[in-house]
Amino acid sequence: MAEAFEPRIVAFLCNWCTYAGADLAGTARLQYPPNVRIIRLMCSGALDPAYVLKALLEGADGVFIGGCHPGDCHYQNGNYKARRRVALLKKILEQTGFDPDRVWLRWISASEGRLFAQTMTEMVAAIRAKGPSPLRGRWGT
Amino acid sequence: MGADRDREGQLPVGQGREACAGTGRRIGVFICHCGSNIAGSVDVRRAAETVRGLRGVACATDYGYMCSDPGQALIRQSIAEQGLDGIVVAACSPSMHEATFRRAAEAAGLNPYRVEIANIREQCSWVHQEDREKATQKAIALIASLVEKVRGDDPLEPLGTPVTRRLLVIGGGIAGMTVALEVADAGYEVILVERGAELGGRLRQIRETYAALTPLAAPLQTLIERVREHPRIRVLLGSEVESASGYVGSFTVTVRPAAGANAPGGYRSEADPAGGTQHEVGAIVVATGYELIPLSRLGEYGGGRVADVVDALEFERLLAQEVPRRPSDGRVPRRVAFVQCAGSRDPEHGVPYCSKVCCLYTAKQALLYRQRVPDGEAVVFVIDVRTGGRRYEEFVQRAMEEGHVLYLRGKVAKVFRQGDQVIVWGVDTLAGRNVEVAADLVVLAAAVVPSAGAAELGRRLRATTDELGFFREAHPKLRPVESLTAGIFLAGAAQAPKDIAETVSQAEAAAAKVLGLFSRPELVQEPTVATVLQELCAGCGLCVSACPYEARSLNARLRVAEVNAALCQGCGACVVACPNKACVVRNWRPEQTLAMVGAVLGEVQ
Numbered sequence: 014m015a016e017a018f019e020p021r022i023v024a025f026l027c028n029w030c031t032y033a034g035a036d037l038a039g040t041a042r043l044q045y046p047p048n049v050r051i052i053r054l055m056c057s058g059a060l061d062p063a064y065v066l067k068a069l070l071e072g073a074d075g076v077f078i079g080g081c082h083p084g085d086c087h088y089q090n091g092n093y094k095a096r097r098r099v100a101l102l103k104k105i106l107e108q109t110g111f112d113p114d115r116v117w118l119r120w121i122s123a124s125e126g127r128l129f130a131q132t133m134t135e136m137v138a139a140i141r142a143k144g145p146s147p148l149r150g151r152w153g154t
Numbered sequence: 155m156g157a158d159r160d161r162e163g164q165l166p167v168g169q170g171r172e173a174c175a176g177t178g179r180r181i182g183v184f185i186c187h188c189g190s191n192i193a194g195s196v197d198v199r200r201a202a203e204t205v206r207g208l209r210g211v212a213c214a215t216d217y218g219y220m221c222s223d224p225g226q227a228l229i230r231q232s233i234a235e236q237g238l239d240g241i242v243v244a245a246c247s248p249s250m251h252e253a254t255f256r257r258a259a260e261a262a263g264l265n266p267y268r269v270e271i272a273n274i275r276e277q278c279s280w281v282h283q284e285d286r287e288k289a290t291q292k293a294i295a296l297i298a299s300l301v302e303k304v305r306g307d308d309p310l311e312p313l314g315t316p317v318t319r320r321l322l323v324i325g326g327g328i329a330g331m332t333v334a335l336e337v338a339d340a341g342y343e344v345i346l347v348e349r350g351a352e353l354g355g356r357l358r359q360i361r362e363t364y365a366a367l368t369p370l371a372a373p374l375q376t377l378i379e380r381v382r383e384h385p386r387i388r389v390l391l392g393s394e395v396e397s398a399s400g401y402v403g404s405f406t407v408t409v410r411p412a413a414g415a416n417a418p419g420g421y422r423s424e425a426d427p428a429g430g431t432q433h434e435v436g437a438i439v440v441a442t443g444y445e446l447i448p449l450s451r452l453g454e455y456g457g458g459r460v461a462d463v464v465d466a467l468e469f470e471r472l473l474a475q476e477v478p479r480r481p482s483d484g485r486v487p488r489r490v491a492f493v494q495c496a497g498s499r500d501p502e503h504g505v506p507y508c509s510k511v512c513c514l515y516t517a518k519q520a521l522l523y524r525q526r527v528p529d530g531e532a533v534v535f536v537i538d539v540r541t542g543g544r545r546y547e548e549f550v551q552r553a554m555e556e557g558h559v560l561y562l563r564g565k566v567a568k569v570f571r572q573g574d575q576v577i578v579w580g581v582d583t584l585a586g587r588n589v590e591v592a593a594d595l596v597v598l599a600a601a602v603v604p605s606a607g608a609a610e611l612g613r614r615l616r617a618t619t620d621e622l623g624f625f626r627e628a629h630p631k632l633r634p635v636e637s638l639t640a641g642i643f644l645a646g647a648a649q650a651p652k653d654i655a656e657t658v659s660q661a662e663a664a665a666a667k668v669l670g671l672f673s674r675p676e677l678v679q680e681p682t683v684a685t686v687l688q689e690l691c692a693g694c695g696l697c698v699s700a701c702p703y704e705a706r707s708l709n710a711r712l713r714v715a716e717v718n719a720a721l722c723q724g725c726g727a728c729v730v731a732c733p734n735k736a737c738v739v740r741n742w743r744p745e746q747t748l749a750m751v752g753a754v755l756g757e758v759q
Contacts, residue, residue, distance in 0.1 A: 021755060023751060023754055023755065033249065035276065035277050036247045036249065036273070036276040036277065037276075038276075038281055039247070039275065039276030039277055039278075039280040039281050040276060040280070042280050042281070042283065043281060044281055044282065044283060044284060045281055045282075046282075047278075047281075047282040047285055047288040047289055047291075047292045048288075050292065050295050050296065050299070050754035050755070051273070051277050051296070052299060052747065052750050052751065052754065053248075053273075054726070054742075054747070055724055055725055055726055055739070055742060056725040056726055056727070058725060058726065058727045058730065059725060059726025059727065059729060059730060059739070059742070060730065061729065061730045061744055061747070062730075063744070063748070064744075064747055064748065064751060067748050067751045067752070068751045068755065071751060071752055071755040071756075072755055073751075073755055084621075087725075088702055088723060088725035088727065089618070089702040090702055091702075091725050091726075091727055094700070094727055094730070098730065130281065
């Protein structure tokens with residue numbers, strides 16, 4: 014019997030904005046689906062596209078990247094670097110036939126706990142609608 | 155909690171020393187119940203049992219409150235008894251207790267940089283209160299990922315850098331002079347750079363303060379002389395900052411003659427004219443002040459086109475005469491119209507904010523005008539009057555009652571010349587009708603904007619300014635005098651419009667921050683900074699351009715990149731930029747993150 018599909022999402026959050034926003038969602042007890050696994054980075058600009066690829070190859074159904082709003086980067090401009098890198102990565106994913114909308118980049122500040130919880134809820138629903146990643150279970154072939 | 159008490163003192167040992175031998179690491183996992191905050195929605199006991207089976211985990215235990223004294227004692231005891239070389243504390247957010255647990259580990263002889271926090275409260279138990287099973291699975295995955303991170307963590311030592319106990323102040327107004335005197339009086343050398351020909355700044359143009367009507371000239375002169383004669387203050391007039399490099403505790407600032415200084419017939423610059431002089435300082439205070447928006451940008455109010463439309467600073471000068479005389483024909487104006495919010499609170503003029511000081515100085519100028527010209531008439535156009543501050547509201551009331559100043563609530567639409575008068579078209583929103591005032595002189599409370607060149611100075615210092623050119627503070631409420639760059643502090647209207655009292659307060663606060671910095675024997679910096687694996691580095695230089703802090707350079711001889719650890723903030727931009735993976739941030743290495751990705755997706759049951 015196949016179990017109901019539960020999306021698995023890896024979230025890379027910048028330490029200063031989105032990670033703190035996720036903490037605020039917790040402090041405010043804002044509930045969102047438990048499908049998201051958070052990994053802290055110091056900056057969204059420290060996101061190596063390889064991390065996203067690794068997550069997808071390991072069977073993640075979606076990858077979320079959260080950074081500071083434009084102009085608010087703790088390290089001056091890391092979020093702009095993330096934006097360029099993710100744009101390029103999504104283009105490459107598309108060219109390989111992989112749905113680039115499984116990778117989300119959003120700006121969520123430390124004060125936007127509600128936005129974080131909403132975004133997680135939204136993303137889990139969107140990935141649930143897409144179904145399992147085609148790469149699930151294909152690793153090693 | 156009864157069950158917990160039974161378990162106190164006896165440690166549930168994991169695989170023991172033997173089982174961890176092959177992995178080379180002995181990691182302890184400590185899972186906090188946080189009362190029912192975590193244990194209420196995560197099965198902490200099952201989590202402990204599960205992670206005990208992870209590679210490299212020597213022991214895993216749960217406890218009521220890890221941050222409590224007995225909880226920390228449990229951690230210290232386990233480190234000592236089990237010979238742990240790394241720990242994961244699964245508890246609240248690292249922003250809460252990372253420092254606590256690092257101290258506890260250090261007390262037991264474990265390097266604090268081998269302590270990691272799995273955030274299973276804010277990011278798990280509190281947000282998944284409805285689904286205990288899934289919350290437990292998620293907690294286990296998060297702990298497993300932090301176990302992977304600890305496995306890659308190296309023991310690190312904090313970096314110590316020396317402090318140059320000398321201050322550079324940019325701007326010789328009331329803010330800059332106040333900071334300079336405070337710091338010099340405390341025994342440190344100060345270099346005060348002022349691009350104009352004199353000290354004193356805007357205060358030279360203001361005759362008396364508002365509200366108390368205290369004359370300013372004498373105290374200002376005393377202040378200037380104290381600065382001029384102070385043995386530890388070196389004043390460089392006619393000078394400006396050309397460039398700055400370095401970091402908190404150790405800046406190198408190049409000062410050059412200001413544009414406009416040393417011109418034929420102009421004032422002399424005190425900076426070395428030959429290429430600029432370098433100064434070694436440990437801290438910088440930016441006190442560059444403000445100016446008023448040029449009248450030419452207020453064309454609809456006759457600014458720049460009608461001679462008898464002046465800004466408030468010019469009217470301040472006219473008021474300094476025995477009787478004020480208007481610029482066009484030297485006549486004593488019998489009716490003066492004051493237009494507040496001339497540019498301020500008007501996004502169309504690029505000034506969406508309130509200039510803060512205008513309501514009060516307009517009341518002062520109207521009152522003083524009425525005193526100088528007893529048969530004159532003063533009309534003030536306001537959107538509303540903002541008088542937050544000690545005795546400020548009373549002062550505006552005094553202008554209205556004692557000075558018989560007429561306040562009309564409504565915006566001014568147009569100001570133009572007719573004959574030898576200036577006509578103001580406005581609206582009185584309280585009476586609900588249009589008004590026309592034929593005045594002899596119009597005074598615009600022109601918006602307060604940053605000094606010319608503030609944004610450019612911000613770039614040279616790497617201290618960010620906002621989209622309007624005001625210097626940004628590190629935190630709007632909690633760190634209001636620090637810039638976003640460590641070691642650079644802010645004082646006065648360079649940050650936002652402020653009155654004299656607020657400026658002096660902030661200047662003294664900035665001085666306190668500088669003195670705090672200078673009182674430390676050396677600066678301790680987080681060691682989690684970037685480094686270069688030289689055998690992998692091809693010397694391409696991509697990391698040099700990726701670094702926002704100029705912490706990287708190419709060693710021309712070895713043709714490899716180098717890191718100035720004191721400048722590096724550990725953001726990791728260089729790590730991603732490096733095609734050879736020769737760049738790493740200590741304890742944030744890519745293989746650690748990749749292992750964490752594997753761990754959160756792995757099937758740990």
